[in-house]
Amino acid sequence: MKKYIILLSALLVLGSCDEDFMDRYPQTSVAPEEFFKSEEDLELYVNGLLSLSGSGSYLSDQSSDNMATTGAIEIKNIMTGDPSSQTITGGWNWGRLRNINYFLDNYEQAQASEEAKGHFSGLARYYRAQFYFGMVKRYSDVPWYEVTLNPGDEDLYKARDPREMVMEKVMEDLEFAANHVRESVPSGTPGLWAVKTFYARVALYEGTYRKYHSEIGLEGSANGFLEKARDEAMSIMDGGKFGIYTTGNIQSDYGSLFSSQNLIGNPEVILVNPYDVNKDRSGDVNYTVFGDYEQSPSRDLVMTYLMADGSSFTAQTGHETMGFVEEFQNRDPRLMQTIAYPGWVRQPNSDPYIQSLNKNFTGYHQLKGYNNTVDNIEVGSVDFPVYRYAEVLLTYAEAKAELGELTQGDLDETVNVLRQRVGLPALDMATANASPDLFMAEKYPSVSGANQGVILEIRRERRVEFALEGYRYDDLMRWHAGKLLEIIPEGMYFSGLGKYDMTGDGVEDIILIDKDSDIPTGDAKEKNSLGEFLIYYKAGTIEDNVDVFLKNGENGGNMVTETKVRTFEEPKYYYRPIPVQQVTLNPNLEQIFGWN
Numbered sequence: 001m002k003k004y005i006i007l008l009s010a011l012l013v014l015g016s017c018d019e020d021f022m023d024r025y026p027q028t029s030v031a032p033e034e035f036f037k038s039e040e041d042l043e044l045y046v047n048g049l050l051s052l053s054g055s056g057s058y059l060s061d062q063s064s065d066n067m068a069t070t071g072a073i074e075i076k077n078i079m080t081g082d083p084s085s086q087t088i089t090g091g092w093n094w095g096r097l098r099n100i101n102y103f104l105d106n107y108e109q110a111q112a113s114e115e116a117k118g119h120f121s122g123l124a125r126y127y128r129a130q131f132y133f134g135m136v137k138r139y140s141d142v143p144w145y146e147v148t149l150n151p152g153d154e155d156l157y158k159a160r161d162p163r164e165m166v167m168e169k170v171m172e173d174l175e176f177a178a179n180h181v182r183e184s185v186p187s188g189t190p191g192l193w194a195v196k197t198f199y200a201r202v203a204l205y206e207g208t209y210r211k212y213h214s215e216i217g218l219e220g221s222a223n224g225f226l227e228k229a230r231d232e233a234m235s236i237m238d239g240g241k242f243g244i245y246t247t248g249n250i251q252s253d254y255g256s257l258f259s260s261q262n263l264i265g266n267p268e269v270i271l272v273n274p275y276d277v278n279k280d281r282s283g284d285v286n287y288t289v290f291g292d293y294e295q296s297p298s299r300d301l302v303m304t305y306l307m308a309d310g311s312s313f314t315a316q317t318g319h320e321t322m323g324f325v326e327e328f329q330n331r332d333p334r335l336m337q338t339i340a341y342p343g344w345v346r347q348p349n350s351d352p353y354i355q356s357l358n359k360n361f362t363g364y365h366q367l368k369g370y371n372n373t374v375d376n377i378e379v380g381s382v383d384f385p386v387y388r389y390a391e392v393l394l395t396y397a398e399a400k401a402e403l404g405e406l407t408q409g410d411l412d413e414t415v416n417v418l419r420q421r422v423g424l425p426a427l428d429m430a431t432a433n434a435s436p437d438l439f440m441a442e443k444y445p446s447v448s449g450a451n452q453g454v455i456l457e458i459r460r461e462r463r464v465e466f467a468l469e470g471y472r473y474d475d476l477m478r479w480h481a482g483k484l485l486e487i488i489p490e491g492m493y494f495s496g497l498g499k500y501d502m503t504g505d506g507v508e509d510i511i512l513i514d515k516d517s518d519i520p521t522g523d524a525k526e527k528n529s530l531g532e533f534l535i536y537y538k539a540g541t542i543e544d545n546v547d548v549f550l551k552n553g554e555n556g557g558n559m560v561t562e563t564k565v566r567t568f569e570e571p572k573y574y575y576r577p578i579p580v581q582q583v584t585l586n587p588n589l590e591q592i593f594g595w596n
Contacts, residue, residue: 032106039112042120045103049127050189051096052273053470054384055283058258058369060470062295066463068362068489068561071294075473075485078573079566084596085577091138092579094145100128101148122180125173126195132170133202136163137474138576140216141592144169159588164218167206171228174199178232187264187274193241194271196232197387200395203229205478208402212446212480215571215593226399233396236270237413242389243267250423255337258368263383270387275380282380289366289468290340291356297339297364297468298489299558302327303439304463305335310425314439324355324363324492325504333422338467340365342504348374352503354510355492357537357548362491363559368468390418394462401455411454415461432457446480482568491559494550497539499528508534514554515540569594 035041062069069076074090077083103124107117128146135142141160146169149156177195185191190198207225210218236242245268246253257263263272275283287293303313308330313319319327325342328335335341344367346353357363371379393414400406408429416426432453440456441447447455462475476484494500499508511526511534513519519536520526526534540546541553542560551557577595 032102033109036106036109038110039116039120042103042107042110042112042116045107046120046123047189049096049100049103049124051127051130052188052271052384052386054273054386055275055285055369055382057384057470058285058289058366058468059295061468061472064472064476065484065487065489066298066301066467066472067295068298068360068491069295070360070561075573076566079485079568080564083577085580085583085591088576089579089581091135091576092582097128097131097145098148100124100131101146104128104146105148118180119182122177122195123190126177126181126190126198129170129173129177129202130198132166132173133205136166136170137205137477139578140575142166143589157586157588159590160592163216164221170202174202188272190271193236193239194387196236197270197392200229200232200236200392203232204395204399205474207399209478211402212478213571213574223403226403229395230399230403230405233392233399236389236392237396242270242392244389244393244417244421245269246421250333250421252337253421254334255367257385257388258382259371260383261378261381263385266385268389269383269385270389270392271385273384273386275383277377277380283382283384284376284380285369286371286379289369291365292358292361295366296362296491296561297366298362299364299491299493300487300489301463301467302335302339302364304460305332306424306460306464307331308333308424310419310427312437312439314437321493321495323494323500325501327493328504332424332464334464334467336367338366338368340367342502347372352505354502354535357492357510357559359542359547359549360561361559362489362561364491366468390465393417394458394465398455398458398462401451401458404449404451406451406454415458418461418465427454427457427461429454443484444479444481477574480570480574482570482574486566486568488563488566489561490551491561493558494539494548494556496556497554499534510535510537512537512539512548514538515544515546 061067062071062073063075074088078088081087104121107121107124110117132142132144140163143155143158144161144166145155174195178192178199181190181192181195183192203225207222207229210216210222210225245257245266257266257268260266263269264274266272273283275281303319305313307313307316313327313331328341340353340355343352345351355363355365371382373379397406397410397414400410406429411427411429419426433451434453436453436456437460440460441452444456444459459475459479463472466472476482494512497512497514499511501507502509507530508528509532513536515538517538519538525536528534537548538546539548539550539554542549542563544553549560551560572594575593575595577591578589583589583591
């Protein structure tokens with residue numbers, strides 16, 4: 001039976017930065033001297049601070065080149081609109097920090113052991129590091145607060161602190177947490193290894209960000225962060241507590257991580273967000289991830305997956321004009337455990353699913369996060385892997401590659417362990433560096449040097465391994481690859497009007513007709529050789545009143561999702577402006593990187 005901690009949030013108050021922010025006790029109105037008395041009080045408060053990523057992360061790649069979306073996504077609106085501090089008003093929220101600092105200001109009052117105080121204060125500092133990491137990613141320079149503020153405090157109206165100083169404080173918090181948080185904790189809460197995983201993630205992000213972003217002028221300190229990422233990842237690997245989940249079934253082991261009813265105890269899962277409908281914790285995202293909700297996987301993502309023999313799909317002759325059935329043949333098995341493939345069967349049906357095509361979508365349907373069952377209890381009770389050991393391995397490999405320290409042995413302990421799970425040939429460092437993949441090199445022109453090829457392949461591995469889990473946007477930002485977001489996502493390729501097999505059995509399932517034809521009704525529809533009615537779609541350009549938009553209209557091409565030009569202005573769009581209302585309240589907050 002699944003066990004997890006019940007979150008207690010009654011103590012916490014959320015708020016935004018205004019004239020009375022950080023001027024409240026928690027909403028219970030209990031003064032600190034009346035509450036912080038025992039270890040149980042510390043535990044109660046810190047449990048209320050618990051914040052885990054969950055099943056909604058399967059929708060997060062809408063902000064990246066992994067997905068097309070019809071949703072009002074911030075970065076898409078920025079690239080296609082006229083953004084300013086008056087139109088971008090979200091994100092400048094400080095209530096959570098107030099809750100964290102309130103605990104750190106008062107926990108020492110409790111009658112508890114020093115070990116217990118260290119553990120719970122370590123968790124609070126871990127949460128503070130998470131908070132500030134999010135703020136730095138969004139704004140770069142931000143005010144640093146490590147105590148609870150009251151009205152009249154001068155620091156309430158301070159200017160931004162430099163990114164360099166804030167990230168130094170973040171790393172200090174994470175170092176303290178890594179030295180004090182317990183290894184053994186209740187399921188569904190962060191312990192030592194979760195803290196270390198996040199520590200390594202932050203260090204890798206900041207190290208690569210500083211290396212590839214000259215506008216912040218911190219290139220000289222990049223290696224220090226990369227070394228910390230390397231060392232924290234290695235400490236987890238050396239700990240021997242985790243491993244890549246595998247039963248030897250290359251066609252299902254990877255995908256099972258995202259459809260399991262119980263990930264507690266899974267050797268790959270360092271921290272789990274446990275869902276259980278019977279405990280009023282539902283993680284149901286079936287409707288939103290599958291089909292024509294807002295998002296659909298891009299063909300660019302599909303093309304990134306290798307062939308089963310380890311060669312590049314984009315090196316195959318005619319790959320640009322391969323249809324849905326052909327492009328899924330002999331590929332990295334993770335592709336078919338992430339995206340619905342030809343011949344996939346959707347419950348409760350017994351016949352292969354025929355992809356539903358619709359305008360503004362790519363035709364591809366997402367499997368990751370989708371639970372293929374009609375049992376609503378099972379659908380809502382799929383656990384979410386917050387931190388996976390796979391991330392630790394790829395963090396280690398990338399950090400060492402960026403430092404120029406990577407060896408073939410390192411690859412064999414990291415990237416090749418992931419490839420082995422799905423039956424792919426091992427990545428050979430010498431081969432990768434001798435002939436970097438052109439498809440990847442065109443995406444990341446800032447990568448150069450002796451390790452160019454292997455860095456590109458590690459980036460491919462990250463994109464594939466974590467596809468549709470919400471990693472991609474942050475990766476593009478830290479790699480200085482925002483220009484990739486200018487490319488409008490496209491979908492499946494069709495050669496033109498006519499009949500198409502969508503299930504891989506050689507029998508046509510759908511028919512594309514011209515925009516001026518009428519779709520027949522009833523028995524007037526044509527049947528295939530199995531006696532099934534064909535599914536009809538009108539096809540044309542995005543300007544036409546049709547069901548499927550094709551790049552070249554009736555002459556075929558990739559499915560088109562939109563045509564509005566996107567412009568990613570560098571370095572400005574790697575950051576966000578402080579909302580104008582906050583600058584009005586605090587004139588010491590100045591906009592940076594060209595924002596107004």
